[in-house]
Amino acid sequence: MAIDTRVAPKIKHHDEEYKVIGTRPIRHDGLEKVTGEARYGSDINLPGQLHGKVLRSPHAHARIVSIDASRAEALHGVSAVITSADLPDPGDKLTTGGEAPGLPVKFKSANMLARGKVHYHGHAVAAVAATNQHIAAEALKLIDVEYEVLDPVLEVWDAMKPDAPVIIEDLYTAKADGTTAEEPSNVAAEMLYEVGDVDAGFAEADLVVDREFTFGVVHQGYVETHNATANWLKDGHLHVWCSSQGAFTIRQELADLLNHPITKIHVVPMEIGGGFGGKTTAYLEPLAALLSQQTGHPVKMAMDRADVLKATGPTPGGYVRVKMGVTNDGTITAGYANLAFDAGGYPGSVVGAGCRCVFAPYNMPNAKVEGFDVVVNKPKTHAYRAPGATHAEFASETVVDEICRTLDIDPVEFRLKNSAKEGDWQLAQPPYPRIGHIECMEAARDSAQWQTPLETAPGKKRGRGIASGFWFNIGFTSSVIAKLNSDGSVTLLEGSTDIGGTRTSVAMQFAETLGIAIEDVDPIVADTDSVGQTDVTGGSRVTFATGLAAHNAANDMKDQIAEGLADLWDVAADAITHADGTFSANGNSATVREAAGLLEEEGVFPIGKNTVTPTREGGAFAVHIADVEVDEETGKVEILRYTAVQDAGVAIYPPYVEGQMQGGVVQGVGWALNEEYVYDDDGHLLNASLLDYRMPTALDVPNIETIIVEVPNPGHPYGVRGVGEVPIVPPPAAVANAIHDATGLRMSHLPMSPPRVQAALAAQA
Amino acid sequence: MATEILSGKVHVQTTINGEQVDFLAEPRESLLEVLRDHLGLTGAKEGCNNGNCGACNVVMDGALVNSCCVLSVEAAGASIETIEGVASPEGLHPLQQSFLENAALQCGVCTPGFIVAAKALLEENPNPTEYEVRWWLAGNLCRCTGYDKIVRAVLDAAERMRAEA
Numbered sequence: 001m002a003i004d005t006r007v008a009p010k011i012k013h014h015d016e017e018y019k020v021i022g023t024r025p026i027r028h029d030g031l032e033k034v035t036g037e038a039r040y041g042s043d044i045n046l047p048g049q050l051h052g053k054v055l056r057s058p059h060a061h062a063r064i065v066s067i068d069a070s071r072a073e074a075l076h077g078v079s080a081v082i083t084s085a086d087l088p089d090p091g092d093k094l095t096t097g098g099e100a101p102g103l104p105v106k107f108k109s110a111n112m113l114a115r116g117k118v119h120y121h122g123h124a125v126a127a128v129a130a131t132n133q134h135i136a137a138e139a140l141k142l143i144d145v146e147y148e149v150l151d152p153v154l155e156v157w158d159a160m161k162p163d164a165p166v167i168i169e170d171l172y173t174a175k176a177d178g179t180t181a182e183e184p185s186n187v188a189a190e191m192l193y194e195v196g197d198v199d200a201g202f203a204e205a206d207l208v209v210d211r212e213f214t215f216g217v218v219h220q221g222y223v224e225t226h227n228a229t230a231n232w233l234k235d236g237h238l239h240v241w242c243s244s245q246g247a248f249t250i251r252q253e254l255a256d257l258l259n260h261p262i263t264k265i266h267v268v269p270m271e272i273g274g275g276f277g278g279k280t281t282a283y284l285e286p287l288a289a290l291l292s293q294q295t296g297h298p299v300k301m302a303m304d305r306a307d308v309l310k311a312t313g314p315t316p317g318g319y320v321r322v323k324m325g326v327t328n329d330g331t332i333t334a335g336y337a338n339l340a341f342d343a344g345g346y347p348g349s350v351v352g353a354g355c356r357c358v359f360a361p362y363n364m365p366n367a368k369v370e371g372f373d374v375v376v377n378k379p380k381t382h383a384y385r386a387p388g389a390t391h392a393e394f395a396s397e398t399v400v401d402e403i404c405r406t407l408d409i410d411p412v413e414f415r416l417k418n419s420a421k422e423g424d425w426q427l428a429q430p431p432y433p434r435i436g437h438i439e440c441m442e443a444a445r446d447s448a449q450w451q452t453p454l455e456t457a458p459g460k461k462r463g464r465g466i467a468s469g470f471w472f473n474i475g476f477t478s479s480v481i482a483k484l485n486s487d488g489s490v491t492l493l494e495g496s497t498d499i500g501g502t503r504t505s506v507a508m509q510f511a512e513t514l515g516i517a518i519e520d521v522d523p524i525v526a527d528t529d530s531v532g533q534t535d536v537t538g539g540s541r542v543t544f545a546t547g548l549a550a551h552n553a554a555n556d557m558k559d560q561i562a563e564g565l566a567d568l569w570d571v572a573a574d575a576i577t578h579a580d581g582t583f584s585a586n587g588n589s590a591t592v593r594e595a596a597g598l599l600e601e602e603g604v605f606p607i608g609k610n611t612v613t614p615t616r617e618g619g620a621f622a623v624h625i626a627d628v629e630v631d632e633e634t635g636k637v638e639i640l641r642y643t644a645v646q647d648a649g650v651a652i653y654p655p656y657v658e659g660q661m662q663g664g665v666v667q668g669v670g671w672a673l674n675e676e677y678v679y680d681d682d683g684h685l686l687n688a689s690l691l692d693y694r695m696p697t698a699l700d701v702p703n704i705e706t707i708i709v710e711v712p713n714p715g716h717p718y719g720v721r722g723v724g725e726v727p728i729v730p731p732p733a734a735v736a737n738a739i740h741d742a743t744g745l746r747m748s749h750l751p752m753s754p755p756r757v758q759a760a761l762a763a764q765a
Numbered sequence: 766m767a768t769e770i771l772s773g774k775v776h777v778q779t780t781i782n783g784e785q786v787d788f789l790a791e792p793r794e795s796l797l798e799v800l801r802d803h804l805g806l807t808g809a810k811e812g813c814n815n816g817n818c819g820a821c822n823v824v825m826d827g828a829l830v831n832s833c834c835v836l837s838v839e840a841a842g843a844s845i846e847t848i849e850g851v852a853s854p855e856g857l858h859p860l861q862q863s864f865l866e867n868a869a870l871q872c873g874v875c876t877p878g879f880i881v882a883a884k885a886l887l888e889e890n891p892n893p894t895e896y897e898v899r900w901w902l903a904g905n906l907c908r909c910t911g912y913d914k915i916v917r918a919v920l921d922a923a924e925r926m927r928a929e930a
Contacts (some may be wrong), residue, residue, distance in 0.1 A: 003843070010928070024868075026865045026866065028869075029873075030864075030865045030870070033870055033871065033873030033876050034857065034861040034864050034865060034873075034876055034877075034880060035848065035849070035851070035857070036806075036807070036847070036848035036849050036851075036862065037807020037808070037849075038873055039807070040807075040810070040874060042801075042810075042811070043801070044809035045802065045805075052819040065790050079798075120901070134791065134793060184897075185784070207823060220908075221810040221906075221908045222872070222874075222908055223818055223872070223874050223875045223906055223907065223908055224810065224812065224819055224872070224874040225811065247911070271872075271873065271874075272872060272908055273810070273812075273870075273872050273873070273874025273875075274872045274908050275872075276872060276908070302811070304814055305812065305813040305814060305815070305817075305818075332907055364925045385821065408855075433920060435896075451834075453921040473838060478801075498869035499871065499872050499909075500909055501871065502869070561773070610916040655867075655868035655914075656871070657867055658869075659871055659911075659914060661870065662911035662912075662913045662914070663908070663910050663911045665911055666910075666911035666912065667908065667911075684853075689813065689815060690812070690813045690815075690817035690818055690906065691815070691817045691818065694907060695908065696912075697902075697903040697904075697905075697912075698898070698903055698905070698907075698912040698915070698916060699899045699900055699902075699903040699907065700903075701912060703895075703912050703913045703916070704913050726845065
């Protein structure tokens with residue numbers, strides 16, 4: 001069946017009409033990306049450049065007895081070898097600024113280059129600079145490291161046992177009540193959120209469903225591997241070119257890790273080949289910088305795919321328990337959840353975010369959520385698109401489906417009845433502002449897929465599932481500097497690296513506010529010296545926060561143009577009106593283009609600028625519908641049809657909103673059905689390649705139907721809600737609920753891979 | 766075969782995008798390394814270096830190949846087409862235009878490989894079905910788009926090219 005999803009149906013819950021917002025221009029950076037001219041991090045080559053490579057631990061848990069690099073250093077073509085001894089001792093310093101302030105720098109530093117112990121298979125132990133990457137690779141084999149191998153701890157439930165080997169000897173649990181544990185353990189932190197009286201809530205319930213779920217580790221799987229090129233000049237200036245989600249964050253981390261003044265660090269954001277949360281932190285940049293300092297040459301480093309899978313930050317595996325109580329009429333009375341996520345080799349998993357999301361779609365009078373951040377012998381985990389929410393809501397949305405089945409209540413009606421809405425409580429947050437869960441659910445109910453009965457086929461096990469998803473989105477800080485050129489065009493410098501069309505979505509908001517055509521704005525992602533503080537491209541925040549900065553900068557420019565015209569027209573600036581891109585007063589009028597020409601003659605060149613840290617990001621809901629067919633022989637699950645509904649607030653740049661939705665769905669389907677780190681008992685990662693860590697191909701998925709719902713975010717002048725992350729949240733639960741519909745099986749582990757489904761089918765028979 | 770070993774490096778003569786090109790390469794270097802690091806043709810990307818992602822796709826003597834899995838010395842005497850040769854002086858190839866108009870890229874790092882691969886498909890099969898497009902492009906990984914808009918862009922370009930043929 002051919003389904004036209006080219007222009008998504010849009011369901012508006014507002015009356016605003018815009019000139020630029022909501023249109024479908026060709027993105028500004030598109031041309032160079034279809035011709036191969038766009039410059040990504042590893043496309044840079046500097047004169048005199050050396051190549052760096054990293055030696056990685058073959059063990060999951062071991063003490064480093066000694067490192068002898070003398071044979072490597074003697075190899076012709078090798079210029080330098082560094083170990084953790086070359087990194088400044090961070091002492092008790094905490095990280096400042098950036099995405100996660102207040103964390104011990106010592107953990108980040110030790111993750112850069114192992115200090116005394118290796119905490120996971122692939123942990124960086126030493127780095128080499130040589131004239132080319134082949135010599136660097138040969139040199140790695142000549143570094144002699146003596147290890148004392150220790151027992152690894154791989155899963156959170158093992159790491160939390162009282163007799164588990166302690167990976168970090170001085171790690172004391174930060175408890176939920178603010179105290180610190182007296183004995184070291186692998187539990188870095190505990191958290192507790194409570195509302196109402198959860199025991200009384202469960203006592204009111206007619207039905208209580210209590211289920212446990214487990215998760216494998218998954219990787220973001222961006223196609224571009226990590227890379228960094230550094231040039232440490234003799235006066236201490238450090239230039240870094242990298243593919244990161246945040247150039248300012250990399251600058252801060254370099255300052256923290258190298259004890260180097262921030263004013264001397266200049267980070268140039270190159271084009272970035274995907275990130276999804278995995279490129280929000282430094283891995284190679286500090287090593288390339290140190291190697292450059294030691295050799296006096298620029299040093300380029302790039303990971304190979306095995307390095308990326310072994311030693312960057314995948315998103316946690318772990319455990320989630322969800323218990324929900326309902327009355328027979330389908331009213332939720334209480335919820336309890338317990339989440340334990342693996343942080344990997346150092347503290348700091350995304351479990352807190354998972355706690356916030358686990359019951360977010362529902363208005364629940366009584367709830368209790370406990371979270372545990374647990375260190376295990378796996379790579380230090382990191383964010384992945386709505387981090388933590390996918391695990392949490394896979395569990396809760398599966399339990400909701402079971403409740404609906406048990407009580408024979410329509411899953412759409414159940415969710416509509418219990419949905420969170422404006423004014424309802426949120427876990428550890430102010431009450432919800434206007435949100436669009438109900439509107440998304442109604443749009444899903446009315447969608448072509450939900451309204452079309454599932455096509456049955458003799459001998460085929462087919463089923464349909466539905467699930468909701470929530471992600472809170474993030475504000476953080478963004479900056480824009482906009483320069484009015486004499487021809488009326490605008491050069492717009494922004495600090496947000498563009499991973500999926502945000503140059504255009506930001507520029508569109510600027511154009512709308514100033515009243516000019518989108519083609520007259522030239523958006524440029526600027527380096528850390530050229531634009532104000534801008535945090536990572538993450539948290540679905542760029543179109544929201546950087547878009548707000550662009551709107552504010554356009555208003556700043558409007559004021560400056562009015563002031564300039566006021567002198568020319570001999571009126572007060574506040575007497576000049578601005579509508580549809582035309583300034584008027586006293587019978588005078590000028591378009592932006594005309595005004596630019598007039599002001600040029602006066603030597604006036606307006607520069608609109610803004611730095612903003614908005615906090616009313618709104619929060620995003622999605623509802624997904626999956627139709628599946630389960631192969632009884634192999635356990636393989638095929639997606640037959642898929643609809644994604646999402647509240648975008650107001651969709652600034654709809655083709656790329658649809659693209660985020662479709663991309664999130666397919667990542668979620670990969671997580672649901674196939675993707676997982678496979679370890680042996682000793683903690684070796686066995687599938688560190690894209691053949692064995694198999695992500696969906698074009699052949700594995702159908703077209704993804706999208707429906708954009710617009711319930712404007714009251715916290716943004718154009719009603720924007722972030723759209724990038726929430727579409728990964730519902731797919732595993734929607735697919736799991738469809739598998740149940742097809743087979744009667746309740747799957748409790750992600751991924752629901754063919755062997756697992758096959759085994760479950762066999763056990764059922 | 767125009768190869769001559771010079772102090773451990775091999776002199777290779779080949780044709781890239783219609784131009785005769787000479788380069789010196791170590792025998793262990795891949796065609797992808799030579800394209801990117803010696804010849805400045807950085808449109809082909811390294812995503813996996815073992816043939817699983819397609820980001821380095823080029824056409825060699827008419828066959829779609831992963832240039833990371835071709836040794837540079839194998840390029841001797843061959844004719845190679847890279848992403849840099851897809852557009853003509855007159856303008857973009859219909860596939861490139863179609864990718865832009867269909868929003869068939871997000872981060873863009875896989876895009877050169879997809880366009881080179883899709884061009885090879887349409888030269889072999891000017892009227893593919895959606896399934897045939899998906900089958901052909903299964904060697905190219907995209908993590909951003911979910912493939913929907915890429916598949917549409919290829920079908921759309923095929924239609925335009927048939928109309929112009």
